[in-house]
Amino acid sequence: MRIAIAEDSTLLREGIAQLLVAEGHTITAAVDTADELIAAITTTPPDLVIVDVRMPPDFVDEGVRAALEIRTAFPHVSVIVLSQHVERRHARELLDGRGGVGYLLKDRVSDISGFLEAIQRVADGGTAFDPEVIRQLLAARVEPDARLATLTDREKSVLELIAQGQSNAGIAKRLFVSQSGVEKHINTIFTKLEIAPGTDYNRRVLAALAFLDGSGSPS
Incomplete structure (x- = not known):
């Protein structure tokens, strides 16, 4: 490039x-x-x-x-x-x-x-x-909203790695799970955070924003 x-x-x-x-x-x-x-x-x-x-x-x-x-x-x-x-x-x-x-x-x-x-x-x-x-950024965020509280510990771990920019393969490697398992977790995260379908990377960035901000709508 x-x-x-x-x-x-x-x-x-x-x-x-x-x-x-x-x-x-x-x-x-x-x-x-x-x-x-x-x-x-x-x-x-x-x-x-x-x-x-x-x-x-x-x-x-x-x-x-x-x-x-x-x-x-x-x-x-x-x-x-x-x-x-x-x-x-x-x-x-x-x-x-x-x-x-x-x-x-x-x-x-x-x-x-x-x-x-x-x-x-x-x-x-x-x-x-x-x-x-x-x-x-996590240390400085405001109180999390109710949607973040619905995430499981594993989903929160996945979301933190998304916030770093890790790919599905990278997340799977770090958490010792399958890529299909990671994909299921990510889809569940999108649903719980009410992030509508769109460009995959945009959804990931919006999810990261919700995680780091701890409040407000990611839409």
């Missing part, structure tokens, strides 16, 4: 670029500011963008603001945000009910196979949220 990278650390930026080129992808831009990223995407839209949360000039939230702008102006472009630490507000802003988005801690990039898997999952319209991001 065609990928643009925005990361102010030259070492990390070039390392990611070389890794992706070795995997057969094309780097359309490798820049160190959010403004350069927006300009590059406007000229040559990629399939996916990898962007650091904090970038020059102020190192506050330039990267995530660029990511949100890209998701609005270029909805066909998938986005993965990298961060040194979990920033709950930014993570929650990226979860807007659509797929094609990820939020990973930079430490996870060293897990090359996991990083490449996350890139592919997001590019395919799914989500990839770091387990630590999910944990902190």
Whole structure:
């Protein structure tokens, strides 16, 4: 796929670029500011963008603001945000009910196979949220609504893995159950959370939102 990278650390930026080129992808831009990223995407839209949360000039939230702008102006472009630490507000802003988005801690990039898997999952319209991001979002959520209380412990485990962006196969592997068993659990979760049929990934993202928010309708 065609990928643009925005990361102010030259070492990390070039390392990611070389890794992706070795995997057969094309780097359309490798820049160190959010403004350069927006300009590059406007000229040559990629399939996916990898962007650091904090970038020059102020190192506050330039990267995530660029990511949100890209998701609005270029909805066909998938986005993965990298961060040194979990920033709950930014993570929650990226979860807007659509797929094609990820939020990973930079430490996870060293897990090359996991990083490449996350890139592919997001590019395919799914989500990839770091387990630590999910944990902190759960810690900050409001009181759960009645629908979440109807889920069994196993269904809650499945839903937490959905929130991370795991595929059915990934969930089955982690919970030591069959994929058909996972599919049954997911269908039951959708029913209990009153999520109407639609695009599979959208339903999964909406279920994750209901889980992380703990309140409100996922529809």
